Amino acid sequence: MLLPLVQKYKDxxxxxxxxxxxxxxxxxxxxxxxxxxxxxxNHMKIYLADDDFVISG
Known part of the structure; x- marks a missing residue:
């Protein structure tokens, strides 16, 4: 599910x-x-601040 995202925006x-x-x-x-x-x-927690998107458990 994450592979296309990683491939398109690898940097x-x-x-x-x-x-x-x-x-x-x-x-x-x-x-x-x-x-x-x-x-x-684990239950996912999502953080979005400015241009940063973090998913944690």
């Missing part, structure tokens, strides 16, 4: 993703995807 867009440390090893390997999405669930 202006920086994407940093977070992987929760709660989901590692065997837990990550054997939990179905629908369930492992809820481990370490």
């Amino acid at each position: 202006l867009v920086h994407v940093h993703l977070y992987h929760t440390p709660d989901l590692r090893g065997l837990v990550r390997r054997y939990l179905p995807e629908r369930i492992n999405e809820t481990v370490g669930l």
Whole structure:
């Protein structure tokens, strides 16, 4: 979803993703995807100031 934005504005867009440390090893390997999405669930917060747009969790 973010790839077109990064490709079009590569000098202006920086994407940093977070992987929760709660989901590692065997837990990550054997939990179905629908369930492992809820481990370490984050709620997005969006900040917009001047020309800066920040999405955080």
